[in-house]
Amino acid sequence: MPEVKLVNVSKRYGRIKANDGINLTIKDKEYVSVIGPSGCGKTTLIRNIAGIIHPDEGEIFIDEESVSNVPIEDRRIGYVFQNIALFPHMNIWDNITYGPHVRGLPQQQTRPLALEMLDMIKIAARSEAYPHELSGGTQQKTAVARALISDARLLLLDEPLGALDVKVRTELRYELRRLVKDLRLTALHVTHDQEEAMSISDRVVVMKKGRIVEAGTPVSLYTRPQHTFTANFVGEANFLKGIVVETTADTSVVDIGSGVQLRANRGKETVDERVIVVFRPEFAVLDKPIEVNRLSGKVMDVLYSGSIIRVMIKLPNDETIAAKRIASFDKPMYDVSESVTISVSPDNVLVYPYPEEGLKKALALE
Numbered sequence: 001m002p003e004v005k006l007v008n009v010s011k012r013y014g015r016i017k018a019n020d021g022i023n024l025t026i027k028d029k030e031y032v033s034v035i036g037p038s039g040c041g042k043t044t045l046i047r048n049i050a051g052i053i054h055p056d057e058g059e060i061f062i063d064e065e066s067v068s069n070v071p072i073e074d075r076r077i078g079y080v081f082q083n084i085a086l087f088p089h090m091n092i093w094d095n096i097t098y099g100p101h102v103r104g105l106p107q108q109q110t111r112p113l114a115l116e117m118l119d120m121i122k123i124a125a126r127s128e129a130y131p132h133e134l135s136g137g138t139q140q141k142t143a144v145a146r147a148l149i150s151d152a153r154l155l156l157l158d159e160p161l162g163a164l165d166v167k168v169r170t171e172l173r174y175e176l177r178r179l180v181k182d183l184r185l186t187a188l189h190v191t192h193d194q195e196e197a198m199s200i201s202d203r204v205v206v207m208k209k210g211r212i213v214e215a216g217t218p219v220s221l222y223t224r225p226q227h228t229f230t231a232n233f234v235g236e237a238n239f240l241k242g243i244v245v246e247t248t249a250d251t252s253v254v255d256i257g258s259g260v261q262l263r264a265n266r267g268k269e270t271v272d273e274r275v276i277v278v279f280r281p282e283f284a285v286l287d288k289p290i291e292v293n294r295l296s297g298k299v300m301d302v303l304y305s306g307s308i309i310r311v312m313i314k315l316p317n318d319e320t321i322a323a324k325r326i327a328s329f330d331k332p333m334y335d336v337s338e339s340v341t342i343s344v345s346p347d348n349v350l351v352y353p354y355p356e357e358g359l360k361k362a363l364a365l366e
């Protein structure tokens with residue numbers, strides 16, 4: 001339910017800036033995910049909001065009220081911890097009712113709440129079971145129920161699905177979203193998994209080294225990332241260095257070496273500027289290439305993963321790019337050394353200024 005606002009929040013551990021000037025508003029009833037490489041400060045961000053740690057600088061507001069002096073138990077937050085499972089010696093019922101129990105809530109008040117929770121996560125029949133008797137997925141659902149039973153309005157989830165196998169993980173992510181939307185909660189969900197973040201969230205926040213790189217809807221982050229780091233971290237992308245050789249009002253032509261040129265929708269770039277051109281492998285059309293942006297190349301490697309064929313192609317400028325297409329019966333495979341022509345629509349070619357720190361550093365996860 002509530003709106004959460006972080007203003008210039010910083011937290012240091014010795015020389016490490018775990019959170020470095022974070023400004024972020026999570027709107028009422030919004031489902032926001034935070035993604036970023038390991039150690040970029042995701043857990044620190046969540047712990048700051050929960051009140052488990054306190055920022056060195058900056059302020060956090062919940063519903064426009066500063067929570068600097070509000071203790072954890074009064075923030076009405078449900079917290080599902082990273083890697084902290086259920087109490088192993090307690091059955092599901094006792095795990096779920098642990099919070100109300102330690103707060104001294106009488107049984108007759110706790111009971112309907114717990115029944116509601118069990119019903120919500122559809123494990124009422126297993127309330128007597130112990131955690132080790134349950135699947136990982138059910139254990140995590142119980143952890144969510146335990147977090148929500150105390151009338152939480154804000155749900156903080158730190159890698160809630162991290163330990164589960166892919167199938168269960170995929171199923172549970174939709175259940176989590178449904179739960180949050182049905183209960184009209186506000187949720188902040190931390191994950192390593194960019195696909196999980198995109199499919200579950202209203203908005204995704206990308207972090208690197210304690211800072212927010214950018215935030216946006218899944219579609220805008222994927223199709224129009226503002227930074228090369230995001231283009232690389234969210235999904236997969238090809239990065240080619242080049243120089244702008246021509247611009248019109250709405251297009252730019254970038255020379256990427258050995259006479260190979262790519263036309264892109266115009267951004268802010270100007271003629272002679274050093275740039276990086278970026279396109280996603282699935283936007284490189286392998287069959288029936290269009291007239292614009294045709295690139296010829298040689299197949300270096302082919303990866304077949306059922307629905308998708310991923311082909312590595314060496315261009316005449318010696319750069320290797322990835323192209324992806326949906327597998328089909330007409331052309332089940334490509335051969336290594338085969339000559340191919342691909343094309344990329346200018347709409348799908350993005351141009352970025354050449355990063356001051358160099359491309360490798362700009363994309364680096366650490």
Ligand SMILES: Nc1ncnc2c1ncn2[C@@H]1O[C@H](COP(=O)(O)OP(=O)(O)OP(=O)(O)O)[C@@H](O)[C@H]1O
Nearest residue numbers: 013016017018037038039040041042043044045082
């Ligand atoms: N209590 C602490 N004492 C010292 N350093 C810490 C502490 N907590 C976090 N850090 C450091 O702060 C940085 C951010 O840590 P944090 O746990 O927030 O990262 P994260 O994004 O959650 O990483 P992961 O994806 O691996 O969980 C890391 O360099 C970490 O080592």
Ligand SMILES: [Mg+2]
Nearest residue numbers: 042043044082
């Ligand atoms: Mg973490």
